[in-house]
Amino acid sequence: MNTLGTVFRVSIFGESHGPAVGVVIDGCPAGLPFWREELMADLSRRKGLLPGTTTRRESDEPEVISGIYNNFTTGSPLVLCTRNQDFKSGDYEQFTSIPRPGHADFTAGCKYKGFSDMRGGGHFSGRLTWGMVVAGYFARKILSPAIITATLREAGGETDIAAAIAMASETNDTIGGVVECVVQNVPKGLGEPAFLSVEAVLSQIAFGIPAVNGVEFGAGFASARSYGSLHNDPFIDARGKTSTNNAGGINGGITNGNDLVMRVSVKPAASTGVPQKTFDTEKGEMTELEITGRHDTCIARRIPVILESAVAIGLADLLLTDRAINGTRER
Numbered sequence: 001m002n003t004l005g006t007v008f009r010v011s012i013f014g015e016s017h018g019p020a021v022g023v024v025i026d027g028c029p030a031g032l033p034f035w036r037e038e039l040m041a042d043l044s045r046r047k048g049l050l051p052g053t054t055t056r057r058e059s060d061e062p063e064v065i066s067g068i069y070n071n072f073t074t075g076s077p078l079v080l081c082t083r084n085q086d087f088k089s090g091d092y093e094q095f096t097s098i099p100r101p102g103h104a105d106f107t108a109g110c111k112y113k114g115f116s117d118m119r120g121g122g123h124f125s126g127r128l129t130w131g132m133v134v135a136g137y138f139a140r141k142i143l144s145p146a147i148i149t150a151t152l153r154e155a156g157g158e159t160d161i162a163a164a165i166a167m168a169s170e171t172n173d174t175i176g177g178v179v180e181c182v183v184q185n186v187p188k189g190l191g192e193p194a195f196l197s198v199e200a201v202l203s204q205i206a207f208g209i210p211a212v213n214g215v216e217f218g219a220g221f222a223s224a225r226s227y228g229s230l231h232n233d234p235f236i237d238a239r240g241k242t243s244t245n246n247a248g249g250i251n252g253g254i255t256n257g258n259d260l261v262m263r264v265s266v267k268p269a270a271s272t273g274v275p276q277k278t279f280d281t282e283k284g285e286m287t288e289l290e291i292t293g294r295h296d297t298c299i300a301r302r303i304p305v306i307l308e309s310a311v312a313i314g315l316a317d318l319l320l321t322d323r324a325i326n327g328t329r330e331r
Contacts, residue, residue: 136309218248
């Protein structure tokens with residue numbers, strides 16, 4: 001489904017080459033300030049505008065339909081959208097009969113029996129993350145003074161991001177990456193185990209970001225090669241500060257007040273320019289597919305602000321859920 005959240009509920013809508021993409025946000029408190037320029041700064045980061053990102057150029061200008069009056073949220077459902085204008089649907093016609101390896105073309109065809117609009121990736125496109133960034137903007141207001149920062153740590157297995165992207169561009173290929181998100185000033189006590197734990201909520205949202213195929217917290221998978229005596233984080237004061245942070249700021253599915261640390265792996269975009277052998281469903285035989293058009297060499301380069309937004313959405317929902325159960329309390 002396209003809706004998530006318990007109290008702070010977010011629904012995304014639209015298709016990549018449809019009239020518009022947007023978001024509906026229910027449960028957003030009244031009185032949050034809305035500064036268009038501030039939101040546009042986040043939306044500009046999502047577009048990339050850097051080597052290795054798509055040359056598609058949309059204005060991304062937000063159109064407010066509901067929920068904002070005199071530059072403050074009203075408490076009624078927020079509805080914002082942006083119009084699609086810079087698209088070239090002809091670049092995608094061949095994928096109807098020749099689904100791209102690694103893409104949702106084939107599975108969407110199976111699930112929706114050929115009725116889905118798959119131009120530009122349709123509802124599976126990274127274009128839909130516009131709505132996530134907008135929702136994340138309001139979620140950050142709820143979480144203030146928490147500070148959420150995500151960084152692309154590596155691309156194509158290299159820490160020299162620019163060099164890795166340049167090499168992939170030379171071969172007309174695509175590469176993945178690892179994005180790390182750190183949240184400072186995290187409220188303690190967020191998380192509703194067992195099934196609304198912090199990890200469960202944030203992972204669900206992160207996996208809704210196109211191309212994300214792995215999530216870890218704190219030391220993550222390295223913990224499997226460690227010992228309890230080394231992995232445990234000793235408390236060093238009464239407020240719960242720890243000397244190490246292998247748990248990534250989470251114990252038992254609940255935030256402990258230390259920095260929340262989360263990383264996601266981002267797979268290479270399926271639309272690689274390298275010719276591939278795959279099956280033509282119309283002809284019933286193998287064929288060579290050469291993908292053209294405007295695609296990201298390293299889509300991971302655009303993920304940081306999207307991951308920040310996803311984390312903000314999840315934590316804001318957990319904060320409002322906790323308040324509904326326990327009331328306002330000292331953090």
